[in-house]
Amino acid sequence: MADHSPEDNRLALKVVFYGPALSGKTTNLMQLHSLLNPQRKGELMVLETRDDRTLFFDMLPIGLKGDSGLDLRLKLYTVPGQVQHDSTRKAVLSRADAVVFVADSQTSQQDNNATAFGNLEENLEKVGLDIDTLPMAVQFNKRDLPGVVDEAELQQRWANTPWSPLQMAAALHGKGVIETFRVLLDRLYTEVDREFALETGHGIDRDTFIRQLSAASEEIRA
Amino acid sequence: MRNFEDDPTLEDLLTADQLQRLNRMLSALCREPVEIGSARETDAVALEFNLETVGWLSGGSSEQERVAAADLVAFLMMFIAKYRLAANLHHDTTEASYAELQKQNEALRASEARYRALSDQLQDKVDEQVAVIKQAQMDLYESARLRSVGQLAAGVAHEINNPIGFISSNLKVAGDYVNDLRELVPDTDQNRELLNDFSDLIGESSDGTRRIASIVSDLKTFSSIDQADYTLCDVNELLSSAVHLLQTEYGHDVDILEKPGELPKISGHPSRLSQTFYNLLDNAAQALKLRESGTERGRILAKTTVTSDGIQVVIQDNGCGIAEDIRERVFDAFFTSRPVGAGTGLGLTVAQDTIRAHRGSIQIDSREGTGTRVTLFLPVS
Ligand SMILES: Nc1nc2c(ncn2[C@@H]2O[C@H](COP(=O)(O)OP(=O)(O)O)[C@@H](O)[C@H]2O)c(=O)[nH]1
Numbered sequence: 001m002a003d004h005s006p007e008d009n010r011l012a013l014k015v016v017f018y019g020p021a022l023s024g025k026t027t028n029l030m031q032l033h034s035l036l037n038p039q040r041k042g043e044l045m046v047l048e049t050r051d052d053r054t055l056f057f058d059m060l061p062i063g064l065k066g067d068s069g070l071d072l073r074l075k076l077y078t079v080p081g082q083v084q085h086d087s088t089r090k091a092v093l094s095r096a097d098a099v100v101f102v103a104d105s106q107t108s109q110q111d112n113n114a115t116a117f118g119n120l121e122e123n124l125e126k127v128g129l130d131i132d133t134l135p136m137a138v139q140f141n142k143r144d145l146p147g148v149v150d151e152a153e154l155q156q157r158w159a160n161t162p163w164s165p166l167q168m169a170a171a172l173h174g175k176g177v178i179e180t181f182r183v184l185l186d187r188l189y190t191e192v193d194r195e196f197a198l199e200t201g202h203g204i205d206r207d208t209f210i211r212q213l214s215a216a217s218e219e220i221r222a
Numbered sequence: 223m224r225n226f227e228d229d230p231t232l233e234d235l236l237t238a239d240q241l242q243r244l245n246r247m248l249s250a251l252c253r254e255p256v257e258i259g260s261a262r263e264t265d266a267v268a269l270e271f272n273l274e275t276v277g278w279l280s281g282g283s284s285e286q287e288r289v290a291a292a293d294l295v296a297f298l299m300m301f302i303a304k305y306r307l308a309a310n311l312h313h314d315t316t317e318a319s320y321a322e323l324q325k326q327n328e329a330l331r332a333s334e335a336r337y338r339a340l341s342d343q344l345q346d347k348v349d350e351q352v353a354v355i356k357q358a359q360m361d362l363y364e365s366a367r368l369r370s371v372g373q374l375a376a377g378v379a380h381e382i383n384n385p386i387g388f389i390s391s392n393l394k395v396a397g398d399y400v401n402d403l404r405e406l407v408p409d410t411d412q413n414r415e416l417l418n419d420f421s422d423l424i425g426e427s428s429d430g431t432r433r434i435a436s437i438v439s440d441l442k443t444f445s446s447i448d449q450a451d452y453t454l455c456d457v458n459e460l461l462s463s464a465v466h467l468l469q470t471e472y473g474h475d476v477d478i479l480e481k482p483g484e485l486p487k488i489s490g491h492p493s494r495l496s497q498t499f500y501n502l503l504d505n506a507a508q509a510l511k512l513r514e515s516g517t518e519r520g521r522i523l524a525k526t527t528v529t530s531d532g533i534q535v536v537i538q539d540n541g542c543g544i545a546e547d548i549r550e551r552v553f554d555a556f557f558t559s560r561p562v563g564a565g566t567g568l569g570l571t572v573a574q575d576t577i578r579a580h581r582g583s584i585q586i587d588s589r590e591g592t593g594t595r596v597t598l599f600l601p602v603s
């Protein structure tokens with residue numbers, strides 16, 4: 001749920017990176033932190049990991065200012081993927097404005113992907129969100145590894161869902177991370193503009209929204 | 223309530239005490255004392271955390287010094303905030319899990335209570351069912367016994383018919399012989415007295431055989447051994463033999479008034495109809511027995527009339543009546559308000575089934591302590 005406070009002209013949005021354990025959610029966030037150069041970027045907070053695994057969550061705040069002076073914040077969260085942290089996942093997922101589902105492309109991980117996706121559906125329902133209307137992007141990560149499911153096969157499998165086409169990524173090498181994020185921003189913009197009139201009320205059009213929030217470090221800022 | 227993810231304020235991150243200490247330590251490092259606060263002084267530098275200005279740092283000897291101090295504070299703030307976030311999240315999820323557990327616990331408790339109640343009820347239900355089964359068993363036994371007694375009676379009646387036949391014709395011939403003897407023996411007072419007595423004996427015996435013959439005929443009609451299926455029945459005849467049989471059973475304690483009307487014959491099952499009439503008459507007789515003493519003499523009325531499209535049979539008594547609370551249950555199989563052995567409890571159910579099989583209807587009007595009227599309606603075709 002977008003957190004809008006008109007008195008100080010602020011709008012805070014929440015994006016959650018969801019997926020099975022070890023699919024690369026934290027890696028996605030770390031890459032965004034180092035690759036992105038948005039108008040405003042906070043510190044990446046990695047909360048307590050043990051053996052490389054997220055115990056609580058990771059969080060990266062980024063932001064941009066509109067012509068109207070609107071202070072727009074995006075907080076990017078990851079959830080812990082392991083089964084036993086379901087209540088943490090639910091807490092982080094509640095009031096989310098958008099979700100990036102990070103799946104693991106390895107053949108051996110397809111069951112885990114399915115389980116995690118089912119868990120996402122279930123938890124969305126529990127926190128009162130609707131998977132069919134929530135802006136979401138689906139990424140298949142670890143494309144650099146051997147023994148991954150064929151892309152054509154994956155695309156075909158997901159062809160009849162609202163999340164087609166899928167995003168392919170090798171987050172560890174920074175590939176596909178920003179692309180996924182942009183697809184998400186595009187879908188998110190539609191919803192947020194509808195509700196808060198970003199374009200007409202604050203002079204933030206779709207292109208500005210996506211470009212300003214996902215500008216890569218090497219790109220020249222507009 | 224605040225969420226774990228709400229942006230922390232300066233007060234969230236540091237207590238007043240800690241803030242004071244931080245100010246002292248920073249001042250010791252700087253050339254001029256610095257101070258952190260939530261109000262913006264003229265030369266203040268913003269303390270940023272997570273894109274959020276959480277406070278302002280003022281004082282110091284130069285802008286450079288203020289910026290350096292603010293950077294240091296922001297760096298420290300990061301770790302404090304991390305801890306806060308983790309702690310808040312932990313608190314939130316623990317609370318949510320606890321609430322969930324409590325809900326589950328409650329649900330569990332409720333279902334346990336339900337099962338306990340169910341198991342208590344189960345014992346009652348089992349007891350109840352056992353009683354019903356026992357009753358049904360006794361009733362079945364009783365009705366089987368009655369049925370076989372009925373069959374036996376019918377069989378005996380059939381067998382008795384022949385000897386009764388020749389006994390009565392022999393008695394008639396014997397009566398003629400007595401009259402012949404009057405011509406042959408000397409006419410003395412002693413002989414006359416003897417022959418008169420003899421004639422009376424034969425007359426009484428003939429009466430006896432006639433009564434036996436009539437009982438046998440009623441029994442035969444009642445059990446209708448000869449007619450297995452639907453035939454044209456004379457309802458008056460069936461009712462009458464049931465009345466006679468009942469009279470035989472109860473002797474002259476009950477007055478039964480028969481008021482047969484002119485009836486067309488109807489298609490029916492004679493033995494089942496007889497059984498029904500008998501059951502209803504038997505109920506009436508029982509009701510008379512249970513009548514309060516000192517009331518008028520018990521009477522049963524058995525009346526038949528013809529209606530526009532059928533015939534009506536009324537069996538009415540001035541007995542104890544049926545209590546209001548059980549009136550609705552009188553047709554339930556095995557329901558009986560009488561002590562076991564006195565009745566099968568099947569009487570009214572059988573009656574109802576039979577009347578329904580004849581596409582007729584049965585109606586009961588009763589007032590406790592005053593009497594009961596059962597009205598049967600049977601269609602003609
Ligand atoms: N080969 C390969 N490894 C990856 C990729 N993305 C993440 N990993 C590795 O997968 C492991 C789990 O990643 P992490 O981001 O912590 O997963 P999370 O549990 O979803 O947060 C780490 O060892 C990463 O280095 C990728 O694209 N390719």
Ligand SMILES: [Mg+2]
Nearest residue numbers: 025026053054
């Ligand atoms: Mg992680």
